[in-house]
Structures are given as structure tokens and as C-alpha cells.
Amino acid sequence: MSDPSQEEDDDLAINEDEVVRVIELDDGEKDFHDSDENEDDDDNEMDTDEAAAAAPTQDDSVLTFSGHRDSSVICVRIHPVNPEIVVTGGQDDRAFVWSSRDGSVILECTGHTDTVNSVGFSHDGALVATADMKGLIKVWRVDTGAEVWSFEADEVEWIQWHQAAPVLLAGTRDGQVWMWKIPSGDLKTFVGYGPGASCGKFLPDGKHACVGYEDGTLKIWDLKSNQAVCSVSGHDGHKDSVFCLDHNNSGSLILSGSGDMTAKVTNVATGKVVSTLTCQQSTEEDSVESVAFxxxxxxxxxxxxxxxLEIWDLPSKSVRHKCDHPHGIVKIVWSPKGSSFYTSCLDGNIRQFDSRNGQLLNTWQGHSAEILDFDVSSDESILVTASDDSSSKVFSLAAQTT
Structure with missing residues (x-):
């Protein structure tokens, strides 16, 4: 696809060897979740015979947002500056910006006609973007609620804001990666080659982005030249779709997880895979759903x-600790402040672990169905979930074990 922009703005350039400890959380039979969100809206009601999460015995949340009514809440993000502001997107074709303090709606992001599957705030929180599965992306001003920009792509898989500029990146099912300056709409494209762009992230230098594709390829794109500076595929690459990505603090290493049950550590400067971590496989349908440095x-x-769940020692490429969950793990988020990390599980619970010893520090309950997404505020005061039970819940982290 050609780039419709006539001018380029420089501002746009912007083998498991050893297990030390195994922690069993539950001996119950594992259940598996079909993460394909292309279901008809009429199928919103969860089949209770197949649901991994049962009715919770307690609700540890401090607030429940139910604005999406009888539809799954697909995605959630917390404002980067003010944790009292949250955005969620749902299977009801709607997105809401709302208050984590009292649940009141600040802004309803209207105009979508399909499941809103990706949302996010700009680096300073001034703008919020919402994207649906048909490919419509909209950007709104948070303070006024005014829509400032929109674009129609093809079946958007994900969106992500640049960490230091009002620049938005998006990947689509047809393999295109788009980058816009907002609200001017100045555009650059990183041309696909067939397989979908399944996940992507800006790197910390602000000048490159890493994208994973459905055929297992990993590409690092130069944002100024629109060229791929390296591509990992074939013998060294993944043998199945890349589902998740993370980078280390400096951005020198990329960690990618795949349906081939491996996580690969790639050196950004050389484009070489320096480690292949073979994860424990439970069934033929198993896959690596989340990775984190x-x-x-x-x-x-x-x-x-x-x-x-496996905690890996990277220098030795060995498993330090195993912290198995009773059902599938959806997402891992590292603590903004320390050595612990959080997980969401298809049993509807959030857990916190200490990475140094694998100890389970906290468990938060409250959902009656799978947690599909969650986010932790930058000050680590709250955690907010998105669930298949049609709700988003706010959990306080103030009293957590450190």
C-alpha cells in the first residue's frame, strides 16, 4: 500500500535446564480459552459449562464499572498521569473514559460499529485512541471530549502510542503497519507482505518499532526511513504466530512469545536470536500468551x-521458578516500582508474584468470568481489569505485600 503523505515529517522519526522451585496454585483440571474475538455479538453470553471462572466467593475490588452492560469488556488502559481516569473498550462496539474513583462516565467514544479491541492514552494523557475490529480508529481529546482525528484501516489488531510524542502506531490483519502524527494525520506505512501484524511496540529510543507477524517473523522497523533494519525468520525465527512482545529497559533486547511454545530473546543491534526459551507445554493447543522482562x-x-508460568534466569537460560496457574494466563505486567509482577488468569483472578523467589504475594478475586486484559497505574496505586463478565473492576494495591 502506498503512502498517501507527500511530505515526511522528521518528528515522526522518532531448554529448560533447571527448576529451582515449583509452586502449585491449584490441582484442578485446566480449561482453555479461544482468544478469537471474531464471534457474533449474539454470542456474548458465556457458556457456563466451559467457563474457567466460577462465581467468586469474595470481591476484593473497590469499584465495579458496568457501563458495557451485557457485553464482554475486551481492553483497558489507565491514564499515564492521573490514575483516576480509565478507558475501556467492549464487544458492545463502545468505548468509555470513566473515573476509577466513582465509576462516572467522563466520555463515551461513539461511532464504532464493531468490537472495540484496542484502546490507549497518549504519553501525556491528553489524547485517547479507540480502535475496532473493522478497522476504524478514532482519537479524542480527554479534557473536552472532542473527536480530533479518525482513520479507517483494515481489521486493526492493535494500537500503541509513542512514549514521548503524539504519534500512534497500528497493526492490521493484512500485515500493514501504520504510523500517524496526531492530529495532523501525517502518515507513514511499513508495508506488509501477507501475514497479519499480530503485535507491536515502540522501542525506548523512540526511533524504532518491533512488530511480530502471524508467520512467526519478527521485524524491527526504522521509523524515519520506513525500512526494516532486521528481520528474524526461518531457522532462527518462530515457527508459529508471534503473540506477544516486550523489550528490556534499554531496548537492546526483544522478548517474543509464540504459538510454537518458545520465547526468543533477540539482540536489536545485530538482529540475532541470543536465547530460545522452550516453555512447558500442556496441550497441543497451548501457546505462549504473554512475556515480560x-x-x-x-x-x-x-x-x-x-x-x-516460568521465571527465567537469562544469563543461564534456565528456569528459576515455576508458578503454575489453574487455568490459562492471559497477561503479565511487571511492577512499575520493583521486583514483583502481576498476572491475569482465565479463572478470573489477579495474582502478584515476587520474581526473586517465585512467592505468591497476593491474589485478588471478584470476577465471575475470564479476565481478558488489565493495566497497572504508573504509581502502582490501582489495577484495573477487563472481563468476559461484562465488567471492569478497580483493585487497590495500596495494602499489597512488598
Whole structure:
């Protein structure tokens, strides 16, 4: 696809060897979740015979947002500056910006005609973007609620804001990656080659982005030249779709997780895979659903659809600790402040672990269905979830174990 922009703005350039400890959380039978969101809206009601999460015995949340009514809440993000502002998107074709303090709606992001599957705030929180599965992307001013920009792409898989500029990146099912300056709409494209762009992230230098594709390829794009500075595929690459990505603090390393049950560590400067971490597989349908680099140690964490969570020591490429979950792991988020990390599980619970010893520090309950997404505020005061039970819940982290 050609780039419709006539001018380029420089501002746009912007083998498991050893297990030390195994922690069993539940001996119950594992259940698996079909993450394909292309279901008809009439299928919103969850089949209770197949649901991984049962009715919770307690609700540890401090607030429940139910604005999406009888539809799954697909995605959630917390404002980067003010944790009292949250955005959620749902299967009801709607997105809401709302208050985590009292649940009141600040802004309803209207105009979508399909599931809103990706949302996010700009680096300063001035703008909020919402994207749906048909490919419509909209950007709104948070303070006034005014829509300032929109674009129609093809089946958007994900969107992400640049960490220091009003620049938005998006990947689509047809493999295109788009980048816009907002609100001017100045555009650059990173041309696809067929397989979908399944996940992507800006790198910390602000000048490159890493994108994972459905055929297992990993590409690092130069944002100024529109060229791929390296591409990892074939013998060294993943043998199945890349589902998740993370980078270390400096951006020198990329960690990617795949349906081939491996997580690969790639050196950004050389484009070489320096480690292949083979994760524990529970069933033929298993996959690596989330990966995360430690903020404080040479550790990485991988979580699978089969419920296997492994804390890896990167220098030795060995498993330090195993912290298996009773059902599939959806997402891992590292603590903004320390050595712990959080996980969401298809049993509807949030958990916090200490990466140094694998100890389970906290468990938060409250959902009656799978947690599909969650986010942790930048000051680590709250955690907000998005669930298949049609709700988004706010959990206080103030009294957590450190």
C-alpha cells in the first residue's frame, strides 16, 4: 500500500535446564480459552459449562464499572498521569473514559460499529485512541471530549502510542503497519507482505518499532526511513504466530512469545536470536500468551494458555521458578516500582508474584468470568481489569505485600 503523505515529517522519526522451585496454585483440571474475538455479538453470553471462572466467593475490588452492560469488556488502559481516569473498550462496539474513583462516565467514544479491541492514552494523557475490529480508529481529546482525528484501516489488531510524542502506531490483519502524527494525520506505512501484524511496540529510543507477524517473523522497523533494519525468520525465527512482545529497559533486547511454545530473546543491534526459551507445554493447543522482562534483574517471565508460568534466569537460560496457574494466563505486567509482577488468569483472578523467589504475594478475586486484559497505574496505586463478565473492576494495591 502506498503512502498517501507527500511530505515526511522528521518528528515522526522518532531448554529448560533447571527448576529451582515449583509452586502449585491449584490441582484442578485446566480449561482453555479461544482468544478469537471474531464471534457474533449474539454470542456474548458465556457458556457456563466451559467457563474457567466460577462465581467468586469474595470481591476484593473497590469499584465495579458496568457501563458495557451485557457485553464482554475486551481492553483497558489507565491514564499515564492521573490514575483516576480509565478507558475501556467492549464487544458492545463502545468505548468509555470513566473515573476509577466513582465509576462516572467522563466520555463515551461513539461511532464504532464493531468490537472495540484496542484502546490507549497518549504519553501525556491528553489524547485517547479507540480502535475496532473493522478497522476504524478514532482519537479524542480527554479534557473536552472532542473527536480530533479518525482513520479507517483494515481489521486493526492493535494500537500503541509513542512514549514521548503524539504519534500512534497500528497493526492490521493484512500485515500493514501504520504510523500517524496526531492530529495532523501525517502518515507513514511499513508495508506488509501477507501475514497479519499480530503485535507491536515502540522501542525506548523512540526511533524504532518491533512488530511480530502471524508467520512467526519478527521485524524491527526504522521509523524515519520506513525500512526494516532486521528481520528474524526461518531457522532462527518462530515457527508459529508471534503473540506477544516486550523489550528490556534499554531496548537492546526483544522478548517474543509464540504459538510454537518458545520465547526468543533477540539482540536489536545485530538482529540475532541470543536465547530460545522452550516453555512447558500442556496441550497441543497451548501457546505462549504473554512475556515480560524484569525491570530490576536479568529475569524474564513467560505465561502460557495452559497455565504454565516460568521465571527465567537469562544469563543461564534456565528456569528459576515455576508458578503454575489453574487455568490459562492471559497477561503479565511487571511492577512499575520493583521486583514483583502481576498476572491475569482465565479463572478470573489477579495474582502478584515476587520474581526473586517465585512467592505468591497476593491474589485478588471478584470476577465471575475470564479476565481478558488489565493495566497497572504508573504509581502502582490501582489495577484495573477487563472481563468476559461484562465488567471492569478497580483493585487497590495500596495494602499489597512488598
Amino acid at each position: 524484569s525491570k530490576t534483574h536479568d529475569y524474564a517471565v513467560t505465561g502460557t494458555l495452559g497455565g504454565s
